[in-house]
Each structure stands twice: as C-alpha cells, then as structure tokens.
Amino acid sequence: MRYGMVIDLKRCFGCYGCQVSCKAEHATPPGVFFARVVKRESGTYPNVRKVFLPMLCMHCETPPCEAVCPTGATFKRPDGIVDIDREICVGCRYCMQACPYEARYFHAKERFYFGAQGPTEYEALGYAQHPTGVVMKCDFCAQRLTRGEKPSCVMTCPTNARTFGDLEDPHSEVSRLIKERGGEPLHPELGTGPSVYYLPA
Amino acid sequence: MRVFTDPFDRLLDDLQETARPQREWVDGRGLLLIMGHFLSGVGAGGWAFASALGFFPGEVASVAIVAASALAHLLFLGRPERFWRMIKIRTSWVGRGFMGLTLFMAASIMYLALRVAGLGDTTGAVAVWGLSLVGAAVIMLYKGNVYAVCRAIPFWNSSLLPVLYVAYALRGGTALLLLFLPWTGLGTAHRLVEVLELWIGLSAGVCILFYLTIMASSSVGARRSVEDLLRGRVAAAFYGGVITVGFVIPVAIGLLNAVTPVSLGALAVVGAASLVGDFYVKYAIAKAGRYLPHVHGAR
Numbered sequence: 001m002r003y004g005m006v007i008d009l010k011r012c013f014g015c016y017g018c019q020v021s022c023k024a025e026h027a028t029p030p031g032v033f034f035a036r037v038v039k040r041e042s043g044t045y046p047n048v049r050k051v052f053l054p055m056l057c058m059h060c061e062t063p064p065c066e067a068v069c070p071t072g073a074t075f076k077r078p079d080g081i082v083d084i085d086r087e088i089c090v091g092c093r094y095c096m097q098a099c100p101y102e103a104r105y106f107h108a109k110e111r112f113y114f115g116a117q118g119p120t121e122y123e124a125l126g127y128a129q130h131p132t133g134v135v136m137k138c139d140f141c142a143q144r145l146t147r148g149e150k151p152s153c154v155m156t157c158p159t160n161a162r163t164f165g166d167l168e169d170p171h172s173e174v175s176r177l178i179k180e181r182g183g184e185p186l187h188p189e190l191g192t193g194p195s196v197y198y199l200p201a
Numbered sequence: 202m203r204v205f206t207d208p209f210d211r212l213l214d215d216l217q218e219t220a221r222p223q224r225e226w227v228d229g230r231g232l233l234l235i236m237g238h239f240l241s242g243v244g245a246g247g248w249a250f251a252s253a254l255g256f257f258p259g260e261v262a263s264v265a266i267v268a269a270s271a272l273a274h275l276l277f278l279g280r281p282e283r284f285w286r287m288i289k290i291r292t293s294w295v296g297r298g299f300m301g302l303t304l305f306m307a308a309s310i311m312y313l314a315l316r317v318a319g320l321g322d323t324t325g326a327v328a329v330w331g332l333s334l335v336g337a338a339v340i341m342l343y344k345g346n347v348y349a350v351c352r353a354i355p356f357w358n359s360s361l362l363p364v365l366y367v368a369y370a371l372r373g374g375t376a377l378l379l380l381f382l383p384w385t386g387l388g389t390a391h392r393l394v395e396v397l398e399l400w401i402g403l404s405a406g407v408c409i410l411f412y413l414t415i416m417a418s419s420s421v422g423a424r425r426s427v428e429d430l431l432r433g434r435v436a437a438a439f440y441g442g443v444i445t446v447g448f449v450i451p452v453a454i455g456l457l458n459a460v461t462p463v464s465l466g467a468l469a470v471v472g473a474a475s476l477v478g479d480f481y482v483k484y485a486i487a488k489a490g491r492y493l494p495h496v497h498g499a500r
Contacts, residue, residue: 040496053496064352070287070296090286091279093225094295100353100493106225106279133279186495190352 002061002080002195003140004167005154006177007054009201011161014039014052018153018162022056025141025152027126030113032105034138035153051201054161056153057082057103057138058186061193065095065104073134080167080195081140089134096135100187101194104137140164167195220422220491222429223354227487233277235487238344239373239480240270241302242366245340246374248309250397252330254390257316259378264309266377267340271302294347301339308333341370344483354490355419356426361412362486368405373479375401376451379472382465395468399455402475406448409482426489435488438481447478 014037022028022035038053063082066074073089076082096104107130112119119127130136141151149155154162165174174197177183183197226234244267251259275281287299308329315326345363352358375398382391413430416423430439451471457463458471 038495051496055495064350067292068295068350070289070293070299071283072286072289088283088286089280090283092277092287092295093279094293094347096225097223097348097351097357097490098353101495102221102353102492108230108279135279187493 002167004195006163008161008199011159017156021156058194058196064098068094068098091133220494223490237270237273242370243373245337246370247377250374298343305336355423372401376472376475429489442481450474
C-alpha cells in the first residue's frame with residue numbers, strides 16, 4: 001500500500017476550493033496552507049494563458065525532510081504517508097529547508113484570524129491539534145482515511161481534478177491515469193519519488 | 202524589492218510563481234541561528250589555533266564563544282526543552298553538529314580543567330585535547346554541510362559551501378587571536394597568526410568568487426540568489442559587510458603589515474573586521490537562499 005494522488009491540470013481551473021476545504025478540515029492557523037494553489041500567467045494580450053498548480057506535501061518515497069530531521073520526528077508510515085510526531089519535533093526547521101515543495105510550515109505562535117478579538121469557537125477547538133514551536137504539514141487527511149473517507153481536497157474539488165488511491169495497485173484509478181495520461185511528479189530530477197503526480201494541462 | 206508591512210501580504214506573495222526566498226533561517230528568531238553558526242565557527246577555529254599555540258586566554262575565549270553559540274542555537278529552536286533529542290547522526294547534519302558541539306564542550310572544558318590543575322602534559326590530557334579537536338572539526342564542518350544538502354535551495358546546494366564555511370571558521374579563529382594582541386601579545390606566534398589570517402582571508406575570498414561564479418551560471422533559483430547578493434535585497438550586506446569590512450579592510454592592512462609592520466591595535470582592527478565579515482558571510486548566504494520555482498518559466 002502506498003497512498004498517492006493524481007492531479008489533472010487540464011481540469012483544475014483555480015477555484016482554490018482545495019485550499020479552503022483543507023483549511024476547514026485541519027483548522028490551520030493564518031498563513032498555513034497544507035494544500036495551496038500556485039498560479040502563473042504567461043503570454044501577452046490577447047494570447048494569454050493562466051496555469052494553476054495545486055501543491056501539497058508530495059509524501060515522497062525518499063523524503064529529504066525525513067533524512068535531515070535530527071530527532072526522527074519526521075517519519076514515513078507503512079502506507080507511504082510522511083508524518084510528523086509533534087511530541088518529538090524540536091522546531092529546528094531543517095525539514096522546511098530540505099523540502100523542495102515548500103510543503104511545511106512552522107507554527108511559531110498562536111495567531112487568530114480576527115487578531116486581538118481572540119480565537120473563535122472553531123479556532124479554539126481546531127487549534128488544539130496544532131501545538132506551537134513545531135513544524136506542521138499535510139498528512140493526506142490521515143484521520144479521514146482511517147474512517148474510509150478520501151482527503152478533504154479530493155472530495156471538495158468541483159471538477160474532479162484530484163484522484164486518490166493506491167499507487168502500488170496497478171489496477172487503481174491513480175495507476176491507470178498515470179499510465180494512460182503520462183502523469184509526472186514535480187521535480188523528478190531531485191529523485192525524491194513524490195507520491196503526487198500531475199497530468200499535463 | 203517589495204516591503205511587506207502585513208504578514209498576510211507576504212503570504213499571499215508566497216502563492217505566486219516566483220522562486221520564494223527562505224525566511225525561517227534568517228528573519229526574526231532565525232537571526233539567532235545565523236549568530237549561532239557564526240559564533241560556533243569562530244569558537245572552533247579559535248580553539249584549534251589557541252590550543253595548538255598553548256594560548257590560554259584564547260582557549261578560554263573560544264570555549265565561551267562556543268557556549269554562547271550553543272545558547273543562540275537553543276534559543277532559535279521552537280522547542281528548546283527537547284534539544285537532547287537531536288541525536289540522529291546517521292543522516293542529519295544538524296544531529297552531527299549537535300553531537301560535535303557536545304563533544305567539544307565536554308572535552309575542551311575537561312582539558313582546560315586539567316591545564317589549570319597542572320596536568321596539561323599528561324597522556325590523558327593530550328587524549329582529551331585530541332577529542333576537543335575532533336569536536337571542533339565537526340563544528341567547522343557541519344554548518345556548510347547543513348546548507349549544502351538542501352537540494353530545495355539551489356544556491357546552497359553546492360559542495361563548495363562546506364569548504365567556504367571551514368575556511369571562514371579558521372579565519373575566524375585567527376581573527377579572534379588577533380583581537381587579543383593589544384592586551385596580551387602572542388609571543389613568538391604573533392607573526393604566524395598574522396600570516397595565517399592574511400593567507401586564509403585571501404583563500405576565503407577566492408573561494409567566494411568561485412562559489413558565486415558557479416552559482417551565477419546555475420539553475421534559476423541559484424541565479425536569483427546571486428542577483429539578490431550582487432544587486433538585490435542582500436546587496437548592502439554583501440558589499441558592505443562581506444566585501445568592504447570583511448575582505449578589503451583586513452587584506453589591505455594585512456598587506457601593508459607585510460611591507461611595514463603596523464601597530465598591534467591595527468592588527469586587532471584586522472581581527473574585528475574579519476569577524477564582522479565572517480558574520481555577514483553567514484547572513485548573506487542564508488538570506489540569499491531561494492527555493493526552487495515550481496512552475497516552468499518562473500523566475
């Protein structure tokens with residue numbers, strides 16, 4: 001079993017739904033985007049093009065973040081998910097420098113969306129899962145997976161641009177899409193073996 | 202250069218296509234890490250020279266400086282109370298650095314205690330001194346490697362960086378000893394330290410030149426970093442701190458000293474300027490680091 005995701009860039013039209021639903025699912029603090037969409041405009045009027053690149057933790061096969069972690073807080077689960085043990089993380093942020101996908105965030109101190117007003121009820125509840133002084137990242141919605149549900153960003157995507165499944169199962173939808181549509185990971189030249197593939201736009 | 206007054210504006214900018222600058226290891230409390238890297242290099246280099254020359258004040262100062270660097274490192278951590286967990290030395294250069302620093306502190310303090318007790322010439326003391334040198338070597342080596350293994354930041358991902366950091370650590374060591382000259386003198390080693398300072402300083406300058414030349418013709422992220430250094434957001438630190446204070450002033454006085462001996466005060470200025478330059482090298486390299494861009498054609 002190795003969880004993976006395929007993102008169809010032809011279908012993504014940059015609604016940021018994944019970004020918002022991820023924030024709602026994980027109650028991440030301001031400025032933290034486990035799932036985010038990077039955009040790029042190219043060309044000159046009237047021949048312009050806009051490309052959206054949804055990004056998240058790539059849950060690499062050989063994660064550089066795991067190798068550099070001095071405490072062993074970053075670890076790889078048997079199902080391929082790269083996770084962080086928040087009780088062990090020392091907050092050195094070396095993993096953030098090592099991750100080529102900028103998928104990690106340091107939770108320096110508690111911040112709320114309404115500033116001095118303090119946390120909303122939702123924030124007070126959600127932030128309990130995010131201790132300060134440690135690094136945080138996408139975990140493919142591990143809690144949802146244990147309930148047999150798909151990651152929040154996959155469920156939210158209105159164009160079904162995201163497909164989630166087992167990369168080691170040759171008959172899974174993700175394996176089929178990668179094979180038939182020529183899926184490629186981001187920065188394959190780095191040899192990290194990402195579990196997130198992109199189908200060409 | 203864009204100046205952000207609101208962290209949210211900055212974060213929105215992060216969602217753009219550009220090769221984003223790294224900030225965690227240089228801005229805010231990140232400056233403590235740079236200070237820690239600077240101090241640990243100076244302390245380890247200082248120990249190597251001071252203990253080889255048997256210069257006790259220099260040895261004590263070196264240990265104190267490494268201790269200060271340990272404190273700076275500790276204050277940088279998000280969870281300093283868990284520092285003892287940083288023991289994964291198999292793959293992590295931070296873990297190796299932590300172990301090196303621990304070894305150095307233990308061995309150097311023990312060696313100094315033996316010296317004070319009049320047991321400095323015993324076999325045990327020599328063995329402890331050897332261990333302290335191993336710790337100092339690890340301290341000098343680990344910093345450059347910490348950066349160099351980060352493939353995410355092309356400007357750092359170079360095998361030249363560890364060489365540069367070792368060169369600057371050794372230079373920091375000689376600079377530290379020069380600072381003592383007006384007060385203590387260094388006896389017969391005086392001239393040797395001057396020559397070493399100049400020689401290592403020139404070598405470090407050449408090393409930087411090679412490093413920037415290679416990076417300027419490297420990938421997009423590395424080129425952007427070089428632009429930042431030469432004419433962008435890090436230019437003031439680079440030209441002012443690294444080049445003028447850290448290179449031109451010490452080398453000019455050093456060359457003058459080679460022709461006509463200058464005062465001990467002037468040599469102490471060489472030491473101080475070299476140390477300032479050493480700090481700015483670390484600051485500028487960290488500040489100029491940019492992540493790989495993700496979208497083809499981004500800059």
